[in-house]
Amino acid sequence: MRPPQExxxxxxxxxxxxxxxxxxxxxxxxxxxxxxxxGLRAVMALxxxxxxxxxxxxxxxxxxxxxxxxxxxxxxxxxxxxxxxTVRLGGSDLSGxxxxxxxxxxxxxxxxxxxxxxxxxxxxxxENIALPLRLDRKPVDKSRIRExxxxxxxxxxxxxxxxxxxxxxxxxxxxxxALVTHPEVVxxxxxxxxxxxxxxxxxxxxxxxAVDELDQTVMVVTHESEVAASADRVLVLDRGRxxxxxxxxxxxxxxxxxxxxxEQGER
Amino acid sequence: MRQLYATxxxxxxxxxxxxxxxxxxxxxxxxxxxxxEAAGRSLPAQFLANAPVVVTGTATVPxxxxxxxxxxxxxxxxGYRRLPLSLLTRLTAIPGVKxxxxxxxxxxxxxxxxxxxxTGTSAAPVTGYGWQSAILTPFRLQAGHAPxxxxxxxxxxxxxxxxxxxxxGQLTLAGQPRTPFTVTGIAAAPSGNLAGNWAVFFSPRQxxxxxxxxxxxxxxxxxxxxxTSAAVLAARIRAAVPGQQLSVxxxxxxGTAENPAAAADLSSFSDLAxxxxxxxxxxxxxxxxxxxxxxxxxxxxxWALLRAIGATPGQVRRAVMAELAVLGALAGPVGxxxxxxxxxxxxxxxxxxxxxxxxxxxxxxxxxxxxxxAAAIVIAEIAGFLAAHRASRVRPAVALGEAAVERRYPGPxxxxxxxAALVVGVNLILSSLRQSGSNSEIPLANEALLAFLVAAAxxxxxxxxxxxxxxxxxxxxxxxVAGRLASAELQVRSRRMAAAAVAIALPVAxxxxxxxxxxxxxxxxxxxxxxRLAAAGIASAPGPGLAPSVLPAIRRQPGVSAAVxxxxxxxxxxxxxxxxxxxxxxxxxxxxxxxxxxxSAPVTCGTSARATxxxxxxxxxxxxxxxxxxxxxxxxxxxxxLR
Numbered sequence: 001m002r003p004p005q006e007x008x009x010x011x012x013x014x015x016x017x018x019x020x021x022x023x024x025x026x027x028x029x030x031x032x033x034x035x036x037x038x039g040l041r042a043v044m045a046l047x048x049x050x051x052x053x054x055x056x057x058x059x060x061x062x063x064x065x066x067x068x069x070x071x072x073x074x075x076x077x078x079x080x081x082x083x084x085x086t087v088r089l090g091g092s093d094l095s096g097x098x099x100x101x102x103x104x105x106x107x108x109x110x111x112x113x114x115x116x117x118x119x120x121x122x123x124x125x126x127e128n129i130a131l132p133l134r135l136d137r138k139p140v141d142k143s144r145i146r147e148x149x150x151x152x153x154x155x156x157x158x159x160x161x162x163x164x165x166x167x168x169x170x171x172x173x174x175x176x177x178a179l180v181t182h183p184e185v186v187x188x189x190x191x192x193x194x195x196x197x198x199x200x201x202x203x204x205x206x207x208x209x210a211v212d213e214l215d216q217t218v219m220v221v222t223h224e225s226e227v228a229a230s231a232d233r234v235l236v237l238d239r240g241r242x243x244x245x246x247x248x249x250x251x252x253x254x255x256x257x258x259x260x261x262x263e264q265g266e267r
Numbered sequence: 268m269r270q271l272y273a274t275x276x277x278x279x280x281x282x283x284x285x286x287x288x289x290x291x292x293x294x295x296x297x298x299x300x301x302x303x304e305a306a307g308r309s310l311p312a313q314f315l316a317n318a319p320v321v322v323t324g325t326a327t328v329p330x331x332x333x334x335x336x337x338x339x340x341x342x343x344x345x346g347y348r349r350l351p352l353s354l355l356t357r358l359t360a361i362p363g364v365k366x367x368x369x370x371x372x373x374x375x376x377x378x379x380x381x382x383x384x385x386t387g388t389s390a391a392p393v394t395g396y397g398w399q400s401a402i403l404t405p406f407r408l409q410a411g412h413a414p415x416x417x418x419x420x421x422x423x424x425x426x427x428x429x430x431x432x433x434x435x436g437q438l439t440l441a442g443q444p445r446t447p448f449t450v451t452g453i454a455a456a457p458s459g460n461l462a463g464n465w466a467v468f469f470s471p472r473q474x475x476x477x478x479x480x481x482x483x484x485x486x487x488x489x490x491x492x493x494x495t496s497a498a499v500l501a502a503r504i505r506a507a508v509p510g511q512q513l514s515v516x517x518x519x520x521x522g523t524a525e526n527p528a529a530a531a532d533l534s535s536f537s538d539l540a541x542x543x544x545x546x547x548x549x550x551x552x553x554x555x556x557x558x559x560x561x562x563x564x565x566x567x568x569x570w571a572l573l574r575a576i577g578a579t580p581g582q583v584r585r586a587v588m589a590e591l592a593v594l595g596a597l598a599g600p601v602g603x604x605x606x607x608x609x610x611x612x613x614x615x616x617x618x619x620x621x622x623x624x625x626x627x628x629x630x631x632x633x634x635x636x637x638x639x640x641a642a643a644i645v646i647a648e649i650a651g652f653l654a655a656h657r658a659s660r661v662r663p664a665v666a667l668g669e670a671a672v673e674r675r676y677p678g679p680x681x682x683x684x685x686x687a688a689l690v691v692g693v694n695l696i697l698s699s700l701r702q703s704g705s706n707s708e709i710p711l712a713n714e715a716l717l718a719f720l721v722a723a724a725x726x727x728x729x730x731x732x733x734x735x736x737x738x739x740x741x742x743x744x745x746x747x748v749a750g751r752l753a754s755a756e757l758q759v760r761s762r763r764m765a766a767a768a769v770a771i772a773l774p775v776a777x778x779x780x781x782x783x784x785x786x787x788x789x790x791x792x793x794x795x796x797x798x799r800l801a802a803a804g805i806a807s808a809p810g811p812g813l814a815p816s817v818l819p820a821i822r823r824q825p826g827v828s829a830a831v832x833x834x835x836x837x838x839x840x841x842x843x844x845x846x847x848x849x850x851x852x853x854x855x856x857x858x859x860x861x862x863x864x865x866x867s868a869p870v871t872c873g874t875s876a877r878a879t880x881x882x883x884x885x886x887x888x889x890x891x892x893x894x895x896x897x898x899x900x901x902x903x904x905x906x907x908x909l910r
Binding site: 074079080099100103104106107108110112114117118119120121131132135136177 | 568569572573574575576577578579580581582662663664
């Protein structure tokens with residue numbers, strides 16, 4: 001169900017012009033471990049997690065607070081480096097890349113949607129969408145920006161500044177920005193946490209459409225069962241370990257899983 | 268960059284602080300440049316306006332110190348040495364010279380029939396000249412006739428207006444034997460020439476008598492025949508009197524020869540401008556550094572977002588630097604106008620207290636915008652270097668909403684640099700305490716102050732914690748909820764608070780220290796001058812002081828047991844082949860024991876070698892001066908003359 005106040009996108013963007021590296025997996029994690037701190041005070045955020053995110057799939061990562069789901073996203077997206085293990089993004093190994101090389105890789109092959117404060121406050125909507133291209137010193141095709149804006153339903157807001165938009169509209173701009181480079185994967189970290197359920201549903205539907213219509217790979221980190229239920233499959237994390245993988249999940253099933261994890265944690 | 272332009276256009280608030288800081292910086296730099304420019308310009312010649320070439324003695328004295336080394340030292344003086352009058356005829360004989368006049372200037376105090384005494388201002392004291400030098404300006408008689416004998420005086424139009432006398436009026440000279448002078452004429456300088464406000468003229472013989480240096484003159488002004496240029500004439504003069512120690516001035520340099528004291532004032536003024544400029548740049552570096560650091564730290568999430576979506580660390584760093592360059596370039600022109608306004612205010616203030624000649628104007632040129640903007644940019648870049656580096660090191664994961672926890676305490680480098688500055692400051696203080704009695708204490712105090720400011724800037728993050736603990740109770744008691752919040756914020760975010768504190772603390776500390784130094788100096792000077800003389804009474808005259816013939820008259824007064832003439836002076840000494848100058852007091856020789864009458868310093872009073880030369884007493888620290896039995900090697904320079 002689409003909220004009536006947000007206009008329906010009509011245009012469909014052209015097929016991705018950037019060639020992608022071979023292999024069926026967009027992202028692959030092998031025995032990824034991440035610990036913070038040293039010695040006795042070390043905290044194991046991820047404990048030997050292995051997972052494959054196939055091309056064109058919509059995956060959700062669920063877990064309670066502190067389960068390591070955000071850490072998993074940081075490792076998979078090249079925002080941070082694992083303590084041990086291997087991360088491959090579109091077939092290339094991320095380990096040993098410099099901060100600079102990781103930055104270049106992120107802006108070319110990864111799209112991000114964060115919880116909030118997604119946009120540069122001083123740039124207009126159009127400029128925010130084009131930012132990854134500008135950082136890469138690529139020419140900006142204005143018609144493509146308009147196309148994407150139409151797709152996410154903010155075609156009328158291109159000249160406005162982020163702080164004049166509603167939370168839902170801001171997330172739509174962030175999704176358009178994440179899609180502008182035809183990335184290998186779009187990572188979304190709690191993209192609906194700051195939104196009301198109604199708006200939240202529309203944003204998730206938009207991500208779903210990116211997978212179905214644009215053949216994008218999307219990975220969403222969330223603690224909301226309703227959000228996770230739109231995914232093809234759900235990876236459940238608990239205290240740094242991958243405890244379950246659910247295919248074609250139902251929201252009720254997921255919330256029961258979460259409740260069980262919560263009760264276990266209290267004991 | 269687009270990003271910056273967009274920020275300025277849409278969300279200027281985070282940048283406003285930096286802009287204000289840099290604008291103030293640019294303002295003070297413009298101020299210092301403008302003052303330095305005003306001080307650097309030469310004074311136009313007034314009394315000597317009509318003489319294209321001016322000849323004086325040198326401003327240095329060659330000295331051959333005793334001892335094994337027989338090298339000649341050149342000792343710089345505050346003014347120019349006097350010339351022998353005999354030079355006048357030799358100069359007049361040089362081809363191309365139309366006329367030449369010797370200038371024997373002596374400051375005078377005019378005492379009017381109503382007992383009013385007119386001395387002029389300290390920048391433009393009423394000065395007596397021989398009538399022969401009136402051609403140097405030139406002065407022309409408006410009324411009456413030239414002074415032809417004793418008791419005759421011609422006033423310049425400005426002086427006549429100030430004292431309200433006309434031809435036939437009577438006056439006396441204060442401090443001189445009470446012989447009346449009759450105004451025989453009023454002379455006018457060309458319009459706009461300031462000499463018309465201070466010059467009075469006597470007959471040549473009377474002027475020479477008042478001058479008190481027989482056969483000598485301050486300078487000789489030379490008038491050229493039509494068709495002879497000043498430069499050619501100056502070259503001929505140098506060639507015609509070889510071996511003579513002369514300074515020959517043309518053009519704008521003549522102003523320096525005419526008024527060496529004003530030129531010296533200007534030179535100290537330019538030192539002042541330079542010193543304040545350096546201190547301003549230094550303080551603004553820290554203030555700008557703090558505001559930049561603050562503003563960059565406030566936008567941590569923005570940098571993290573940029574890094575996450577693919578900006579390289581270099582791109583973030585360049586973005587910050589470019590932002591600061593543009594802000595600096597903007598601040599330059601904005602700070603320019605208040606800067607020149609401040610400079611002209613300063614110059615006028617100094618002129619009204621007669622620290623600099625009134626003819627000085629601070630000159631504002633739009634060209635000064637360039638150094639002002641350049642300095643603001645450079646300061647912004649230096650100040651922003653660390654901040655930009657920090658912004659580029661922000662972890663991109665912070666964009667995920669991860670709390671960016673500040674480090675509670677700064678790195679070890681900061682501690683080491685701060686401690687080093689503290690040690691330097693303490694050492695400077697200690698060495699200035701050891702150097703008691705010399706004038707080098709004040710510069711040392713300034714350097715120590717600067718060192719302490721550096722130390723404070725580096726160590727402030729360490730001081731915020733203790734300061735918060737001291738203020739915690741009053742904050743919570745008086746501040747209520749707001750006070751509790753402030754106290755908690757200080758505890759957790761001490762580094763950011765430190766940036767704000769440095770920006771405020773440095774100027775306040777600097778101003779406070781300057782005020783205290785100033786007050787201490789004034790207090791000491793007052794104490795010293797009250798202790799200097801043990802005499803029961805002091806006879807003095809404004810302006811030039813008392814004539815030597817007044818002293819016997821005072822001694823003859825009933826009840827006077829002893830009277831001593833004193834004249835402040837400067838003495839040039841050679842110590843270990845190293846020339847140095849010191850203040851000294853010239854004391855008249857006479858029947859009464861001169862040293863028992865004053866007690867300013869523990870000096871052994873030697874008998875002077877010749878009865879006519881004053882014995883010189885030196886202040887502590889230069890003790891061996893008066894102990895020398897033979898005539899010492901210091902020169903009898905113009906500045907030691909008794910007036």
